[in-house]
Amino acid sequence: MIDTNHTNLDQLYKNTLDKEVLIGLYKKMLLPRLIEEKMLILLRQGRISKWFSGIGQEAISIGVTAAMHKEEYILPMHRNLGVFTTREIPLWKLFAQWQGKADGFTKGRDRSFHFGTQDYNIVGMISHLGPQLGVADGIALAQKLNNTGRATAVFTGEGGTSEGDFHEALNVASVWNLPVLFCIENNGYGLSTPTTEQYNCENLADRALGYGMESHIIDGNNIIEVYTKIAAILKDIRENPHPVLIEFKTFRRRGHEEASGTKYVPDELLKYWEQRDPLTRFEQYLLENNIITSDNVLEWSEEIKKDINDGLDTASAKALPKTTPEQELSDVFKSHHFESVAPDNSTQNLRLVDAIKDGLDASMAKYDNLVIMGQDVAEYGGVFKITDGFVAKYGRERVRNTPICESAIVEAGMGLSIAGMKAVVEMQFADFVSSGFNPIVNYLAKSYYRWNQQADVVVRMPCGAGVGAGPFHSQSNEAWFYTVPGLKIVYPSSPADAKGLLIASIEDPNPVLFFEHKALYRSVYDDVPNGYYNIELGKALTIRSGEQATIITFGAGVHWAKQLIDEEKLDIDLIDLRTLLPIDNESIITSVKKTGKVLVLTEDNLTGSVASDIAAFISEECFEFLDAPVMRLGSIDTPIPFEKGLEDNYLPKNKLKEKLKKLLNY
Numbered sequence: 001m002i003d004t005n006h007t008n009l010d011q012l013y014k015n016t017l018d019k020e021v022l023i024g025l026y027k028k029m030l031l032p033r034l035i036e037e038k039m040l041i042l043l044r045q046g047r048i049s050k051w052f053s054g055i056g057q058e059a060i061s062i063g064v065t066a067a068m069h070k071e072e073y074i075l076p077m078h079r080n081l082g083v084f085t086t087r088e089i090p091l092w093k094l095f096a097q098w099q100g101k102a103d104g105f106t107k108g109r110d111r112s113f114h115f116g117t118q119d120y121n122i123v124g125m126i127s128h129l130g131p132q133l134g135v136a137d138g139i140a141l142a143q144k145l146n147n148t149g150r151a152t153a154v155f156t157g158e159g160g161t162s163e164g165d166f167h168e169a170l171n172v173a174s175v176w177n178l179p180v181l182f183c184i185e186n187n188g189y190g191l192s193t194p195t196t197e198q199y200n201c202e203n204l205a206d207r208a209l210g211y212g213m214e215s216h217i218i219d220g221n222n223i224i225e226v227y228t229k230i231a232a233i234l235k236d237i238r239e240n241p242h243p244v245l246i247e248f249k250t251f252r253r254r255g256h257e258e259a260s261g262t263k264y265v266p267d268e269l270l271k272y273w274e275q276r277d278p279l280t281r282f283e284q285y286l287l288e289n290n291i292i293t294s295d296n297v298l299e300w301s302e303e304i305k306k307d308i309n310d311g312l313d314t315a316s317a318k319a320l321p322k323t324t325p326e327q328e329l330s331d332v333f334k335s336h337h338f339e340s341v342a343p344d345n346s347t348q349n350l351r352l353v354d355a356i357k358d359g360l361d362a363s364m365a366k367y368d369n370l371v372i373m374g375q376d377v378a379e380y381g382g383v384f385k386i387t388d389g390f391v392a393k394y395g396r397e398r399v400r401n402t403p404i405c406e407s408a409i410v411e412a413g414m415g416l417s418i419a420g421m422k423a424v425v426e427m428q429f430a431d432f433v434s435s436g437f438n439p440i441v442n443y444l445a446k447s448y449y450r451w452n453q454q455a456d457v458v459v460r461m462p463c464g465a466g467v468g469a470g471p472f473h474s475q476s477n478e479a480w481f482y483t484v485p486g487l488k489i490v491y492p493s494s495p496a497d498a499k500g501l502l503i504a505s506i507e508d509p510n511p512v513l514f515f516e517h518k519a520l521y522r523s524v525y526d527d528v529p530n531g532y533y534n535i536e537l538g539k540a541l542t543i544r545s546g547e548q549a550t551i552i553t554f555g556a557g558v559h560w561a562k563q564l565i566d567e568e569k570l571d572i573d574l575i576d577l578r579t580l581l582p583i584d585n586e587s588i589i590t591s592v593k594k595t596g597k598v599l600v601l602t603e604d605n606l607t608g609s610v611a612s613d614i615a616a617f618i619s620e621e622c623f624e625f626l627d628a629p630v631m632r633l634g635s636i637d638t639p640i641p642f643e644k645g646l647e648d649n650y651l652p653k654n655k656l657k658e659k660l661k662k663l664l665n666y
């Protein structure tokens with residue numbers, strides 16, 4: 001425990017700073033304190049709904065932000081109002097954000113501090129706390145790769161350090177030697193949970209040892225200590241990129257949020273920390289040393305209060321969002337103008353796996369800001385050898401082996417995107433995406449809608465059964481993501497499509513999940529155009545044309561259906577969706593209207609599958625054109641078994657002929 005029990009303030013502060021800097025720091029702390037005091041009044045009047053107080057913790061936000069350069073990114077948490085005010089965001093704009101106004105940073109789409117702004121180089125949190133630690137890694141990686149000499153600072157509470165994201169992010173930052181300042185605000189509680197129930201070591205800073213990382217413990221209620229120590233550490237980080245873990249000892253003086261109170265906090269503790277208030281104690285020190293006068297305090301407080309009231313008036317006069325479903329839908333993805341690049345006339349007969357490699361290679365050559373990250377993707381070339389030889393061509397900085405940490409790597413991809421780069425993240429197997437699920441569905445997917453920040457990340461997903469790999473290396477898990485607005489899903493079935501679609505996915509600034517069927521990797525061949533070409537996302541392909549019925553499918557299903565149609569010489573429309581999100585509804589409707597009978601075929605187990613959703617769509621849109629119920633065929637609702645016979649029993653392939661017969665005979 002840090003000794004905060006000083007009565008002699010000179011001894012406590014050990015000042016080495018100029019008068020102007022001291023006054024600047026004081027005023028910077030006064031501003032958020034007075035905003036908060038105003039917010040507490042508004043809260044009591046029922047004029048705002050929720051407030052997470054940072055009263056008593058201001059020295060940390062202000063000290064760190066004042067020591068950072070303006071062009072350096074800061075990733076704050078819910079108690080870091082001082083970060084936003086020290087970066088001089090206009091008060092009305094902050095208030096408009098909190099009031100859900102159209103002119104707020106999220107246009108009313110997200111609350112409180114859940115926003116970022118490139119204008120101020122601030123990247124706000126998502127509620128899940130931990131993910132931004134990995135995002136900071138990605139931003140710092142971009143700084144390092146671009147030799148900007150900039151550091152990145154990210155905040156977490158001590159509660160947030162219990163999340164896996166914390167461990168993953170620190171480990172990656174250390175292994176990659178990234179210029180990140182990890183700031184833990186240890187304020188005694190995570191909601192009602194005291195530190196004794198949160199972790200079982202003396203200091204959280206000690207964890208740095210396990211990551212091979214430098215660490216410091218800093219009195220978070222001493223603005224001079226925070227500012228001077230952090231300034232020195234940042235100078236070092238900028239000159240010699242490396243991560244540093246800081247544990248700020250402080251205390252949460254109010255409830256987790258105002259409504260929840262502090263009943264569970266012993267009075268002595270509250271009293272103890274009240275006496276160590278970072279603002280009033282510093283004020284006393286400045287007064288005692290004749291650096292400021294009580295008239296100054298009064299005058300500055302009045303000025304700030306006026307600014308706050310003016311800001312509130314301006315914000316209150318602003319309009320609430322007026323919108324339509326169409327307008328909201330048009331802001332889920334960053335608009336992207338697809339510019340078609342036609343394929344070369346020369347081709348090569350390639351397997352799916354080679355075509356994907358080709359597409360990735362062409363993209364790496366085109367975009368020098370594109371970084372590939374994944375387990376074993378460097379010299380080893382990835383477990384499917386798709387990036388084999390890439391290190392020799394593009395270097396280890398752009399073809400990055402990662403520790404086993406799917407969350408941190410997806411988050412790092414997000415961070416690269418925030419810093420203006422592009423990322424391809426390879427899941428070793430699509431099944432393992434569950435370990436990176438949170439940042440995909442909550443961070444990448446929602447980022448553009450929340451604050452118009454693109455997530456320029458492609459997640460490659462080697463998926464699918466038929467390879468006898470059992471429950472954890474065989475899933476076709478596109479449906480896990482299909483329900484999440486903000487993601488694009490591509491699922492090619494042929495080598496030529498895979499190459500063009502992968503290139504288009506990388507061009508697209510939005511997050512794309514790119515499914516690659518492992519059983520097709522080395523079993524299907526195609527004449528694949530050489531060089532760089534793209535295929536627009538959201539366009540299905542008619543593989544076979546017929547009149548009697550339609551089969552709609554994607555991935556391996558295309559090959560099962562094609563084989564059956566050719567063997568039996570059937571008169572069937574076979575539609576390969578190629579992209580699931582956005583989906584080509586027009587092609588579906590056109591074909592179903594023509595044939596009047598439709599089977600939606602999927603490799604996934606049927607319940608809750610993409611096929612089920614397509615079937616519902618067809619029933620609603622094409623009802624009067626149907627001559628039979630919309631039929632679906634998928635795998636059985638069990639985990640995917642390992643043994644070949646069991647796997648065949650699981651998959652729908654062997655039931656296709658019979659199901660189609662039933663449809664045709666209806």
Ligand SMILES: Cc1ncc(C[n+]2csc(CCOP(=O)(O)OP(=O)(O)O)c2C)c(N)n1
Pocket residue numbers: 079127128129156157158159160161185187189190191252256
């Ligand atoms: C993944 C996740 N689990 C739980 C919560 C609910 N929650 C929000 S803040 C919080 C406490 C955080 O404690 P700490 O990290 O110490 O930050 P502090 O609030 O003390 O500043 C909890 C439990 C959440 N937002 N996200």
Ligand SMILES: [Mg+2]
Pocket residue numbers: 157158159185186187188189190191252
């Ligand atoms: Mg806490």
